[in-house]
Amino acid sequence: MSIAARSKPVEVPTAKKPLIVVKNLTKNYVMGDDLTVHALRGVSLTIDAGDFVAVMGPSGSGKSTFMHLVGCLDRPTVGEYHIDGIDVSSLDRDERAEIRNDKIGFVFQGFNLLSRTSALENVELPLAYAGLKAKDRRKRALDSLAAVGLADRAGHFPNQLSGGQQQRVAIARALVTGAPLLLADEPTGNLDSRTSDEVMGLLVKMNEDRGITIVLVTHEQDISEFARRVILFRDGVIADDRVNEHRRRPQEK
């Protein structure tokens, strides 16, 4: 389904269906003649559509590599990866770019907004690469900014916005294509705790209201508590995978 055809991204799944299916995912980095780093050693898991998953683990555990593979930024050495029913493990660069554009929204620790580019234009960016007309782009980007509560900041440049606001622009950008998956890589790493809670509240809201699947990479325990499911990586394998019994709720304002 193309972005243009997807009129409203609201499609809360009725029955559980898998969005991400990973089988024996392996990634080796050849660093030199006789040094190969085994970043991921055969990971298999399934993430259902509409789930909220926190990925945790110490540095070097393979969680970042896992994140890059799930985000179609890289391709696995061995293994299979299906997103929304599409086998992406064998796609080339351009095909992966299309999948990223259509299926995945990214939120990074460092916000990664284009500098000296207005919030609106930042949010429009994925739509521009999807080939939407300027008028449609504008409308959808404004809608998306409104959804994160920044409709009145559309014309602001990133350096005129606070960290929390910048991260909300990034979330608006991730949501604007109506992608079913939002990948958040340490989204609160650069934010104070109050702003962190705000951003997490927004993610929870998008997950619940729009049924967007969220995969969140974090090393902070209290951030992972917002998730429904927590996966722990260690030495390139899944060390723990459990449902969060005491799920933290964002504070109502």
Place this chain on the structure above:
Amino acid sequence: MSIFGLLRIAIKAFSRHRLRALLTMLGIMIGVGAFITMVAIGRGASESVQQRIQAMGANVLIAYSGFSSMGGARGGMGSSGGLNDDDVAAVRRECDAVKYAAGTMDTSAQVVWAGANWATRVMGTTADYLNIRAWQLQRGAMFGQADIDGASKVCVLGQIVVDNLFGADDPVGQTIRVRTINCTVIGVLARRGQSGMGQDYDDTILMPLSTVRRKLSSSGANSSTRVDRIYMSAVSGNDTVRAQTQVLELLRQRKRTKEGDPDDPTVRDMSEYAEMAQETSRTMTLLLAGIAAVSLIVGGIGIMNIMLVSVTERTREIGIRMAVGAKGRFILIQFLLEAIVLTMLGGIIGMALGTGAAKLFAQQMGWPTALGMESYAIGFSFSTVIGIVFGFYPAWRASRLDPIDALRYE
């Protein structure tokens, strides 16, 4: 993403670094500017040579014998015995592509008037000479057939001679001394300027052919009907070649030149001089354009350098664009467009500068310049091509960046 979207990004990118963009464009600006100026000067020179040759008479033909015009060195070759009045009459009679024909004899003489004196070229000829050269009289009259029949002691002066002998006085009606004979000035030639070969047409005196022959010629009595050259004009510019062939054939017949022997006398037309001059100015233009091309290439290397810096600086931006779904070719086109727009802009500014410089040369130094549409077209497309060629490698590097590395880049 549409090409216009990518173009907008490209323009926005370098409008942030105006000084850097300007410095980057400098090489292209100078290259294109130099190209426009140099081609304008080269073409101007070539056009002015053309004009002079036109002024000389594009349909003018000259017949001369190796014997008579080259003197002793080629004396042995002049078996024909040179040209004479009968040849002139024959050309007039038999060659229908020839409109006018006039025999001439050249000599030089000291001319004196009221204490002023001047050494100049004296040409003995007939009245048709002025028609052949399309030369006007400024005042007075040309000598006629009666003067030629009677070997009258009259003369028509060129402007340089007038300037040197008379200054501001009116020469018509005055008597000057030419070598040893006294001549009445009956007319003054209009100013003609330099010939394509650098000699000044105005530094001359015209006298009846017979007068020169009898009173001034060194060869004495045996030169009673001889002429040094025959000047002819074809009926039109298009008939020059036909006229040349006719005259050559006639003269070969008359001089009984053997089959296979070289033409003597020979007939040349002005287009040969024109071609020679054209060749020279073409070489000049090529040389100058070569210099411009070198500076364009140097400018292109400057573009490539800055584009590589720009790609490195914007690695993170490239990463972001890739993460949200930019395919390699979008990144490639974005950076390529940036280089092309830079060079095109440099080209346009260069064209303006080059035009200004050409005008300045024309105004301040009096050089003839000719600005041609095609040199603008060449300058513009050349600068665009430079943008494509030198912008491609940096753009390609940008498009091949790994999104993960690019996103991590600090």
